[in-house]
Amino acid sequence: MDRDLTLEISGRAAADIAASVRALIERGALQPGQALPPVRTLADTLGVNRNTAVAAYRQLTRAGVVVTRGRGGTHVADRSAVPQEGFAADSVLRDVATGNPDPDLIPDPSRALARMAGRPVLYGEPVIDPGLEQWAQSWMRSDLAPEELRLTITSGAADAVERLLAQALVRDDAVALEDPCFLTSIHTVRVGGYRAVPVPVDEEGMTVEGLRTALDQGVRAIVCTPRAQNPTGASLTEARAEELRAVLRAHPYVLVIEDDHFSMLSRRPFHSLIGPDHRRWALVRSVSKFLGPDMCLAVTASDPDTAERLAMRLTPGTTWVSHLLQRLVLALVTDPEVVAGIEAAGAHYADRNRAFAERLTALGIHAAAGDGLNLWVALPVPARDVSEQLMRRGWLARPGDAFVLADAPAARRLRLTVHDLGATDAERLAADIAAAVRAAGGRLVTAGMR
Structure with missing residues (x-):
C-alpha cells in the first residue's frame, strides 16, 4: 500500500x-x-x-x-470486464480464438419454420410447450439418477446458471468453479458478487481433492462441466464421477449445477456428479452449440424445490421463453435429417481437433484433443509471448491465463479454435505456432510435455 x-x-x-x-x-x-x-x-x-x-x-x-x-x-471489487467468447472486434488477423461452432454445420431452420406455426400463446398458459416438454423429459431423464425432476426452460445456459445461483446464494457466498474455467462462469460469479473457489481440472475432469477442499471452505454451490470442459476439453470418467459423488454424499444440500453444453455433439459418455439422493441439483443443456448461438434456449432439469425457486426468478423478468422458439427447437431436434447433421458435426469437430493436435505433436508441441470445440495446447514458454509472436504472423490466439482462477500453469497454455481451418491453413498455423515458440525462447521436443 x-x-x-x-x-x-x-x-x-x-x-x-x-x-x-x-x-x-x-x-x-x-x-x-x-x-x-x-x-x-x-x-x-x-x-x-x-x-x-x-x-x-x-x-x-x-x-x-x-x-x-x-x-x-x-x-x-474488480469491476473490469471478463473476456467473452466470440470473434474479436475490428481485427484484421485470422481469429483462432473464437470458441464458435462452424456456421456451415448449424442446421438451416427454414424448413422447420414453415411447419411450426400454431395458435397464439396467451398470458396464464403453461410456460413450456407441451411437445418440447415431452421430448425434453426423455432427453434429460436418460442421464439422471434422481427419480423426481422438474423442467424449466431458460434463455440459454448462462441465463439458467445465473438464475440458479441467484435463487440459492447471497453476495460473498462461495461457489466452486473449475480451474481453468469457462469465461461465462467467471463473469457470472463476478457480477453476482459471489466468491469463486477454484477446483483444479485434470484429464478426468474436476479433481476429488479439489472438490473436497472447496467443500471444506464452505461452498454453497458447484458449477461443473461433465464433458467437453471449456477450455480443457476434459470429460468426467465413470470412476472420477463416482469418487466425486462419494464426496458429495456428506453435502446433499450444496447446489450442484452441471452445464452439459456440448450434449448432442459430444463424443464422450455422460457421467454425472448428481447422485440419486442429492437434494439440490440442476442439469442444464443448451442448444446453442448444435443449433446455433442465436437459438437462446436451454433445458434445465432440477429437483422440485430448485425448479420452483428458478421459476420464481423468471417471474419478474422473462416469465417464459417464446413458444415460437420452443416449437422451432422441437421441430429441429425431432427431424431425422437435422439429428444426422448434428451427429456428423460432432464427428467433424473431433476429427479436426485430433488432426491439428497430431500436427502440433509432430512439430514438438504437446497437444491432446479432448472433447468440444477447442484445443488446449501446452507450451514450454508463456502463452502471451507466443500469442504476440502469432499476431506478427497474422493469427489471433487466446492465452490460457484468461481462463485461470488460481492455476499458474495455465499461463503456458493456448486455447485454439481450429475446426474451421482447411488443411493448408491448419498446416500453416501449426508451423507458425512452432516458430512462435522458438521466437519466444522455447525449445521444441519430440516427447510429450506435461
Whole structure:
C-alpha cells in the first residue's frame, strides 16, 4: 500500500465507515483489487469496537463494493470486464480464438419454420410447450439418477446458471468453479458478487481433492462441466464421477449445477456428479452449440424445490421463453435429417481437433484433443509471448491465463479454435505456432510435455 488508508477512512458507526470507503472508491483513491486495512487495524485507528468495523465491511461486501478472501483480507471489487467468447472486434488477423461452432454445420431452420406455426400463446398458459416438454423429459431423464425432476426452460445456459445461483446464494457466498474455467462462469460469479473457489481440472475432469477442499471452505454451490470442459476439453470418467459423488454424499444440500453444453455433439459418455439422493441439483443443456448461438434456449432439469425457486426468478423478468422458439427447437431436434447433421458435426469437430493436435505433436508441441470445440495446447514458454509472436504472423490466439482462477500453469497454455481451418491453413498455423515458440525462447521436443 502506498499510503496508510486508515488515516483516510472515517466514521464512528458502521454505515458511516462504509460510506467513507465508498467515497474513496468513487474518487479513485481506492482502486479495484486494492486491499483495505485489516479489521483490527481499522477499528484501533478509528477508536471503534471491532464488531463495528466488521459490520462496515459486511455492508460493503453485501453491496458488491468489496470482496473478502479469507486470510487474504478484504479488497476493492474488480469491476473490469471478463473476456467473452466470440470473434474479436475490428481485427484484421485470422481469429483462432473464437470458441464458435462452424456456421456451415448449424442446421438451416427454414424448413422447420414453415411447419411450426400454431395458435397464439396467451398470458396464464403453461410456460413450456407441451411437445418440447415431452421430448425434453426423455432427453434429460436418460442421464439422471434422481427419480423426481422438474423442467424449466431458460434463455440459454448462462441465463439458467445465473438464475440458479441467484435463487440459492447471497453476495460473498462461495461457489466452486473449475480451474481453468469457462469465461461465462467467471463473469457470472463476478457480477453476482459471489466468491469463486477454484477446483483444479485434470484429464478426468474436476479433481476429488479439489472438490473436497472447496467443500471444506464452505461452498454453497458447484458449477461443473461433465464433458467437453471449456477450455480443457476434459470429460468426467465413470470412476472420477463416482469418487466425486462419494464426496458429495456428506453435502446433499450444496447446489450442484452441471452445464452439459456440448450434449448432442459430444463424443464422450455422460457421467454425472448428481447422485440419486442429492437434494439440490440442476442439469442444464443448451442448444446453442448444435443449433446455433442465436437459438437462446436451454433445458434445465432440477429437483422440485430448485425448479420452483428458478421459476420464481423468471417471474419478474422473462416469465417464459417464446413458444415460437420452443416449437422451432422441437421441430429441429425431432427431424431425422437435422439429428444426422448434428451427429456428423460432432464427428467433424473431433476429427479436426485430433488432426491439428497430431500436427502440433509432430512439430514438438504437446497437444491432446479432448472433447468440444477447442484445443488446449501446452507450451514450454508463456502463452502471451507466443500469442504476440502469432499476431506478427497474422493469427489471433487466446492465452490460457484468461481462463485461470488460481492455476499458474495455465499461463503456458493456448486455447485454439481450429475446426474451421482447411488443411493448408491448419498446416500453416501449426508451423507458425512452432516458430512462435522458438521466437519466444522455447525449445521444441519430440516427447510429450506435461
